[in-house]
Amino acid sequence: MARHSNGQENYKPAGWVIAVAIVVIVAIIALLYFWLGNDNGDDVNNAADQEITAQETSSDEATSEDASAETSVDEASTEENSEEETPSEEPETSEAPAPAPSADAAxxxxxxxxxxxxxxxxxxxxxxxxxxxxxxxxxxxxxxxxxxxxxxxxxxxxxxxxxxxxxxxxxxxxxxxxxxxxxxxxxxxxxxxxxxxxxxxxxxxxxxxxxxxxxxxxxxxxxxxxxxxxxxxxxxxxxxxxxxxxxxxxxxxxxxxxxxxxxxxxxxxxxxxxxxxxxxxxx
Known part of the structure; x- marks a missing residue:
């Protein structure tokens, strides 16, 4: 006995098409996750690097300040020693010394x-x-x-x-x-x-x-x-x-x-x- 159509068609995608679509979606999600993860990691790393650099700079500045302070102390000590060790100048006399005899008395x-x-x-x-x-x-x-x-x-x-x-x-x-x-x-x-x-x-x-x-x-x-x-x-x-x-x-x-x-x-x-x-x- 022959089958008769009722005027409606039931369409179902093939199984392999569904499988390909799932793979593409997973790949897109994985790619997005990879990009977002790298951006966050770079920001974190950059922030850490900046913090380390700032600490090193502060340490260098502190060392420079200590060295400058030591140099100032040394210069002050040198000036004090120079003032203490400088001999007093003898007063000048206006009279010229008498000429020494050019011969022995006889x-x-x-x-x-x-x-x-x-x-x-x-x-x-x-x-x-x-x-x-x-x-x-x-x-x-x-x-x-x-x-x-x-x-x-x-x-x-x-x-x-x-x-x-x-x-x-x-x-x-x-x-x-x-x-x-x-x-x-x-x-x-x-x-x-x-x-x-x-x-x-x-x-x-x-x-x-x-x-x-x-x-x-x-x-x-x-x-x-x-x-x-x-x-x-x-x-x-x-x-x-x-x-x-x-x-x-x-x-x-x-x-x-x-x-x-x-x-x-x-x-x-x-x-x-x-x-x-x-x-x-x-x-």
Whole structure:
């Protein structure tokens, strides 16, 4: 018997279609879960990293502050030590120290120019020279005194005078200030004669003797070479010639050549003359 249709169709999906749909849905859900899970994990990790970095930064800043504090303490200690250890400055003095003597004191023959050329400066020169004679006496040194110029009196043929032999310097000081001036400075013959007497004194005491010449220059006909030879023979090895040239006159080059020491000063400057004589005499 034949089957008849009732006009309705019953449609049912195939089983494999349903299975594929379920697999797709599960895959989508799994993918969504994976994406959402990674985003949350990254946020958590980033927050943790930021917190660790902040802690490290705070620790570094604290360490830097501690180091700065220690540095400040060290600098303060250094400044205190510098202030404590800095020596006090000594007060400055306006006076210059006196020049040291350039020679040692010795028995001395003073040979003083009393020519007319000394007239304008005799007072400061004689005063300083008298003090030098006293200083030598105070140093227990014997002092002899000569003066020289061209002959002034009839019958006198030499231009130098042996006033005092070696003895007390105070007596020489008094005699120096009693001299007058006149004539011309015949220096070279006087120097040779004084060197000869000084050499005799050196032999007697077995020690050095000085001739201290205070001169304004030379007026003489003696040859330079002849003078140098005569002086060397008279002085020997134990006589020194210290020369203080005073005034505007030209120094005697030949005398300067044989001198142990030679100084030229303004004879009107009492301080300069005194310093020069002190250095030349070692007194």
């Amino acid at each position: 028995d001395t023959l003073i040979l003083l120019d009393t020519s007319n050329a000394m007239a304008g400066q005799f007072d400061p020169v004689s005063g300083a020279l008298a003090n030098t004679a006293r200083a030598l006496s105070g140093a227990n040194k014997a002092v002899a005194l000569w003066n020289y110029s061209s002959p002034l009196n009839p019958g006198v043929t030499v231009g130098y005078r042996d006033n005092l032999g070696f003895g007390n310097g105070d007596e020489a000081a008094n005699t120096i200030q009693a001299f007058g001036t006149g004539g011309e400075p015949q220096t070279r013959p006087a120097v040779i004669a004084a060197a000869d007497v000084a050499a005799d004194r050196a032999a007697d005491i077995n020690g050095p003797v000085r001739v201290l010449l205070v001169t304004t220059g030379t007026v003489t006909a003696m040859d330079d070479a002849a003078f140098a030879d005569a002086f060397a023979q008279a002085a020997g090895n134990n006589v020194e010639l210290s020369v203080v040239h005073v005034g505007p006159g030209a120094p005697d080059a030949a005398v300067e050549d044989v001198a142990t020491e030679f100084t030229s000063v303004d004879g009107t400057d009492s301080r300069a003359v005194a310093d020069a004589l002190k250095a030349a005499a070692g007194a």
